[in-house]
Amino acid sequence: MTKTMFVIAAEGLSVPRHDGRGRITAHRAVEVPDNAYYRRRMADGDLIRAEPARSPQDPQE
Numbered sequence: 001m002t003k004t005m006f007v008i009a010a011e012g013l014s015v016p017r018h019d020g021r022g023r024i025t026a027h028r029a030v031e032v033p034d035n036a037y038y039r040r041r042m043a044d045g046d047l048i049r050a051e052p053a054r055s056p057q058d059p060q061e
Helices: 036-043
Strands: 004-009 030-033 047-049
Touching (some): 004 036, 036 047
Antiparallel strands (some): 004 047
């Protein structure tokens, strides 16, 4: 099973997805593979680790 993580782009940036299917923005967390491309973009400050978006049906903590 492939590990994944949720990320958003740093404010003002739009980061291309590694698979070429769109871009990552600061508006919504997206789930991506935990691989070297995304870890390197995080190290550069382009991406920020995020919490997954909660759906309205999720129980409150």
